Amino acid sequence: xxxxxxxxxxxxxxxxxxxxxxxxxxxxxxxxxxxxxPGLGSVxxxxxxxxxxxxxxxxxxxxxxxxxxxxxxxxxxxxxITLGIPGSSTAVATVFDGRPMAQQGKADKALMAAAxxxxxxxxxxxxxxxxxxxxxxxxxxxxxxxxxxALMLLAFATFIGLGGDxxxxxxxxxxxxxxxxxxxxxxxxGKPRLIxxxxxxxxxxxxxxxxxxxxxxxxxxxxxxxxxxxAVQIHKVETGFRRMIxxxxxxxxYLPTTLVGSVLGFVVGTLPAAGAxxxxxxxxxxxxxxxxxxxxxxxxxxxxxxxxxxxxxxASTGSMLPMLTLGIPGSPTTAILLGGMIIWGxxxxxxLFTESPDxxxxxxxxxxxxxxxxxxxxxxxxxxxxxVLAMPFSVLAPIIFILCVVGVFATTDRMFDTYLMLILGLAxxxxxxxxxxxxxxxxxxxxxxxxxxxLRQSLISxxxxxMTFLERPISLTCILVAVALVLYPMVSKxxxxxxxxxx
Amino acid sequence: MSVRMAEMLMGVCMLLxxxxxxxxxxxxxxxxxxxxxxGPGSGMWPFWxxxxxxxxxxxxxxxxxxxxxxxxxxSDPYIDPETVFLVGVTIAAIFFLLLLSNxxxxxxxxxxxxxxYVRGIGRHGWILTISVMLGMPVAIYxxxxxxxxxxxPRGWPFFENIFLHIDDFRYAIMS
Numbered sequence: 049x050x051x052x053x054x055x056x057x058x059x060x061x062x063x064x065x066x067x068x069x070x071x072x073x074x075x076x077x078x079x080x081x082x083x084x085x086p087g088l089g090s091v092x093x094x095x096x097x098x099x100x101x102x103x104x105x106x107x108x109x110x111x112x113x114x115x116x117x118x119x120x121x122x123x124x125x126x127x128x129i130t131l132g133i134p135g136s137s138t139a140v141a142t143v144f145d146g147r148p149m150a151q152q153g154k155a156d157k158a159l160m161a162a163a164x165x166x167x168x169x170x171x172x173x174x175x176x177x178x179x180x181x182x183x184x185x186x187x188x189x190x191x192x193x194x195x196x197x198a199l200m201l202l203a204f205a206t207f208i209g210l211g212g213d214x215x216x217x218x219x220x221x222x223x224x225x226x227x228x229x230x231x232x233x234x235x236x237x238g239k240p241r242l243i244x245x246x247x248x249x250x251x252x253x254x255x256x257x258x259x260x261x262x263x264x265x266x267x268x269x270x271x272x273x274x275x276x277x278x279a280v281q282i283h284k285v286e287t288g289f290r291r292m293i294x295x296x297x298x299x300x301x302y303l304p305t306t307l308v309g310s311v312l313g314f315v316v317g318t319l320p321a322a323g324a325x326x327x328x329x330x331x332x333x334x335x336x337x338x339x340x341x342x343x344x345x346x347x348x349x350x351x352x353x354x355x356x357x358x359x360x361x362x363a364s365t366g367s368m369l370p371m372l373t374l375g376i377p378g379s380p381t382t383a384i385l386l387g388g389m390i391i392w393g394x395x396x397x398x399x400l401f402t403e404s405p406d407x408x409x410x411x412x413x414x415x416x417x418x419x420x421x422x423x424x425x426x427x428x429x430x431x432x433x434x435x436v437l438a439m440p441f442s443v444l445a446p447i448i449f450i451l452c453v454v455g456v457f458a459t460t461d462r463m464f465d466t467y468l469m470l471i472l473g474l475a476x477x478x479x480x481x482x483x484x485x486x487x488x489x490x491x492x493x494x495x496x497x498x499x500x501x502x503l504r505q506s507l508i509s510x511x512x513x514x515m516t517f518l519e520r521p522i523s524l525t526c527i528l529v530a531v532a533l534v535l536y537p538m539v540s541k542x543x544x545x546x547x548x549x550x551x
Numbered sequence: 552m553s554v555r556m557a558e559m560l561m562g563v564c565m566l567l568x569x570x571x572x573x574x575x576x577x578x579x580x581x582x583x584x585x586x587x588x589x590g591p592g593s594g595m596w597p598f599w600x601x602x603x604x605x606x607x608x609x610x611x612x613x614x615x616x617x618x619x620x621x622x623x624x625x626s627d628p629y630i631d632p633e634t635v636f637l638v639g640v641t642i643a644a645i646f647f648l649l650l651l652s653n654x655x656x657x658x659x660x661x662x663x664x665x666x667x668y669v670r671g672i673g674r675h676g677w678i679l680t681i682s683v684m685l686g687m688p689v690a691i692y693x694x695x696x697x698x699x700x701x702x703x704p705r706g707w708p709f710f711e712n713i714f715l716h717i718d719d720f721r722y723a724i725m726s
Contacts, residue, residue, distance in 0.1 A: 103698055214620060216610040220565065223604045227572060227597055234593035242575055242597055270641065274634045442673025443683060449645055450661050454691055457657075458701045466649050474642055481629065482558050482622050500596045508590040 052182055055405065059413025062406065063111065067104065071112040072414055076422040079119020080429065084127050085444065089138060090120035090364065091381040092268055095260040096451050098388050099458040106392035107410045113388065114368070114411055115418040117381055118170060121324065121361045122426045125162035125353070129155055138324035138360045141332040145345060145352030152348050156430070160295035161350045162357040163426045165306045169358030170419040172310040173317070173365035178412055181401075185373040188398035193505035194517050196375075198526035200499040202533070203376045203491070206319060209533030213485040221479075225489035228254050229496025236504060249464040256387045256493045258456055258465045259472050263486045264380070265452035266473025269445050271480060276441055292427070302354035305335040313359030317366025318378055324363035331359030365415060372408060373398060375498070380487040383494045391459075554625035555615075562612040569605035573598055637672075644668060656706030656714065658688045697721065 062068060082093035093116050101109035124139030129146035142162060149158040191199070204222050208215055231242045232253025243250045309331035316327035335355035336345040345352045367378030368385075375397030377383035389396045394404060401408050456469045476486050510516035517523050552560075576583060582592025583599070615623040630638075644667055651660035662684045670680040695701045696718075705711040 100694065102701075214611075216607045216614065220604055220607040220611065223600050223607065227600045227604065230597040230600070236590070237593040239581060239593045241579070241581060241593060242572065243579075244575070266645070270638050273637050273641065274630075277633065277637070440673060440675065443669055443675065443679065445641070446644075446665050446668035447683070447687060449641070449648075450664065450687060450691070453645070453648060453652075453661075454657070454695060454703065457703060458695055463649065463653060463704060466652075470642070470645055470649065477638070479561070482554070482561055483620070484561075503596070504591050507585075512585050512590070 052178065055182075055409045056178055056413060058406075059409030059411070060416060061413070062107070062410040063414035063417045067108050068111050068410065068414060069417070071104065071108045072115045072418050072421055073425075075112040075115025076119040076418055076425050077429075079116035079121075080123040080126075080422065080426055081119075082116070083120030083123025083139075085123075088120075088268070088448070089124060089381075090117045091260075091379075091384065092264045092448075093117075093120050094381050094384050094388075095257065095264045096448070096455050098257060098384060098391075099455045101388065102391075102458075106389070106394060107407050109392060110385065110389065110407065110411050111414040111418075113385055114414060115421070117364055117385075118361070118415070118418045119422050119425075121170075121364045122163060122166045122422050124360070125166070125357055126159065126430070129158045129162065129353070138328055138363075139356075140325065141328040141356035141360075142353055144332065144356075145347070145349050148346070148348035149350070149353065154348065156291055157295045157298065157350060158353045159430050160292065160427065161298065161302060161353045163423050164296070164299055165302065165309070165354035165358040166361040166426075167419060167423040168303075168306045169310040169313055169361035170365060170415075170422075172307070173314040173362035174412070174415045174419060176311075176314050177365050177369055177415070181369055181373055181408075181412070184369065185398045185401040188374050189402075191398065191522065192520070193502040193509070194520050194523040195526065196502035197499060197506055198517060198523040198530070199374060199376060200495055200502065202526045202530045203370075203495065204488070205530035205533040207485075207488045207491065209536045214483055215537060217482075217484045218488055221485050221488040222492045225259070225492025226496045226499065228259060228489075229256070229493045230500065235497060235501055247464075249462065252462075254468065254493070255460050255465065256384075256490070257459050258469045259493050260380075260384050260387070260490050261452050261456050262469040262472030263476035263490060265448060265455075266470060267476035267480065267486070269448055270473070270477040273441070273445060298350060302351040305331075305339070305351045305355040306358040308334060309355040309358035310362045313362030314366040316359070317363030318369045324360040324367070324379065327363035327366075328356035328360040331355045371396060372400060372411075375400075377491060377494065380490050383487075383491045387494045552629050554622050554627055554629050557629035558620070558622040558625075559612065559615050562608055562615055566605055566608035566612065569601050569608055572601035573605065576601065640672060641668075652704045652706070654706050654710075656710045657703045658692065658714070659706070659710060661688055661691070692717075 063072065078097065079090065079093060082088050083090065094113050097116065098113065101112055104112070121138065125142045125146065128139040128142040129150050146158045146162070149155060207222060208218050227242070231244075231250055233239065233251060234241055240251055309328075312331050312334065313324070313327040316330060317324060332345075332352060332355050335351050336342050339345065339349070339351060341349065364379070364381070367382045370376045370378045371382040371386050375386070375395075377386045386396050394400065394407065452469065452473075453466050456466050457463065459465075476489075480486055506516055507514070517527060576594040576598040579594070581594025581598070583594045584592055585595075586592050614620050618624045644664055648660050648664040651663065654660075655663075665684045665687060666680060669675050669683050670677070691703070695703055705714045
């Protein structure tokens with residue numbers, strides 16, 4: 049415990065270094081703005097702005113992106129409440145009560161509740177993170193290639209079992225991501241693979257950022273263009289110091305639901321594929337079920353804003369736990385962060401805690417600071433964001449498209465990749481319209497090289513004996529859980545059918 | 552085209568893509584099994600994954616045939632005419648942004664893109680259009696070229712020379 053506290057203190061001191069503090073402010077500010085924009089969320093912001101971080105050292109870069117992640121989680125509530133359009137799927141549940149409150153002229157109350165609940169959720173989750181991360185990382189040090197591969201299987205199985213999407217489409221999406229990751233030279237034999245149309249450009253492989261920016265930049269904007277037709281409608285928000293103080297006093301009304309949502313959000317956030325969206329919806333459902341005033345939910349109950357906001361912020365921290373300790377991202381945003389860490393020359397996973405303690409504890413320390421900075425910025429900047437949100441989509445969209453193009457070129461130095469990004473973005477949009485989940489593909493392209501390497505290392509070391517995965521207890525456990533997760537939706541569907549037939 | 556038809560066509564396309572990937576691995580003479588003394592062949596991973604893609608495509612098509620998924624029984628249009636216009640124009644505009652980047656450079660290309668989008672599609676006033684048209688390239692130049700030392704495409708020599716003058720001006724100010 050003492051060592052954790054001393055490491056945390058060092059991390060906090062590191063996050064107060066001028067450059068890192070500037071990154072926190074900048075990240076929180078950019079995140080709030082991006083999260084507040086309709087159609088944009090943390091994943092889009094992190095994907096589009098990742099190339100910009102090459103300017104600073106890795107610790108400052110991850111601090112910037114983590115602060116952006118935090119800020120976007122806070123910011124998502126702004127558009128949900130004032131526009132009735134969730135900035136991203138994680139803020140969908142906030143619309144249920146946030147929008148009715150705005151229509152009743154209580155937008156400032158809803159925004160304040162969202163900010164306070166996000167702060168509480170973020171704080172509780174970062175404390176839990178600090179306690180759980182070191183022991184989990186120490187345990188993961190026992191992992192060999194067999195366990196690594198089994199863990200990857202578990203991550204993919206979670207998407208199938210808990211993602212809630214069409215199963216064959218989810219499997220297809222995972223496999224596409226893994227195949228795209230295999231394009232280029234083979235990591236072991238050095239032979240070129242999947243060089244489509246004999247184009248030499250494919251020999252360098254497909255960078256995960258090309259797919260991530262294509263899907264979450266281009267594809268997402270096309271999706272938003274379709275759904276908003278470029279128009280947004282904003283509700284008038286009255287703000288003032290006295291109203292703000294009065295709103296602060298309302299905290300006791302939603303404190304219990306906020307606390308429950310925070311813990312729930314953290315736990316759900318740690319599960320790969322689950323993440324902030326189901327956490328916020330579950331938290332909303334719980335708050336409504338256990339409220340004495342359940343009927344008022346959906347009609348402007350402030351607890352209906354606080355519960356999902358606490359959960360989605362807590363989940364964003366929770367999803368970083370498997371990323372840092374096991375090298376498995378808990379959400380699409382952390383998948384991109386993980387890819388960024390690989391680009392910066394770091395190796396995510398249990399060794400990160402021993403090899404780069406400054407990096408890890410600097411990040412953890414920055415989470416505490418970022419949480420505080422974001423709540424202050426959020427409350428102070430509410431009037432500014434409202435104005436910016438009035439920016440027409442036909443101005444915002446081309447700016448984002450340009451950032452996508454420049455971001456990809458700056459990362460790979462090839463115009464070819466920008467065309468590929470456009471094609472993948474359009475394909476992602478068309479597939480999403482048919483309910484193909486795109487997040488598993490992004491996760492798979494990030495984890496693809498590691499998955500293949502661990503599989504081949506395991507098979508080589510066991511002379512081709514596949515039983516090696518079942519002979520090691522941790523690997524066996526992960527595989528059994530993975531199989532259970534894959535079977536879970538099918539079994540539960542059959543049980544539901546049988547129950548219906550009986551009744 | 553209805554959502555149901557789109558679902559079927561997408562399934563068939565994905566099946567063909569999967570088979571194409573498998574064929575590519577085989578045509579490139581990559582071993583898809585175990586090589587004695589060396590381990591798994593370099594084509595093993597992509598081949599069996601592509602087979603998995605093909606099988607899941609068949610599963611998607613089978614579910615379509617049985618009308619199991621919401622998409623397979625949805626007769627609404629897959630994409631409405633207004634969206635076709637918006638998405639089509641956007642994709643075409645980004646394509647020309649990329650194409651022109653090699654000729655007139657990314658900065659002039661993005662100015663044209665912003666002009667077309669903000670003025671042409673958004674129908675905004677000239678003041679806003681020109682502000683965005685000038686502001687965005689300046690911001691990108693400052694961020695990528697000045698701060699990150701990352702040089703973006705500047706096009707043919709004539710357009711590149713314009714930027715060399717701008718660079719000279721910048722270095723003169725900074726020195």
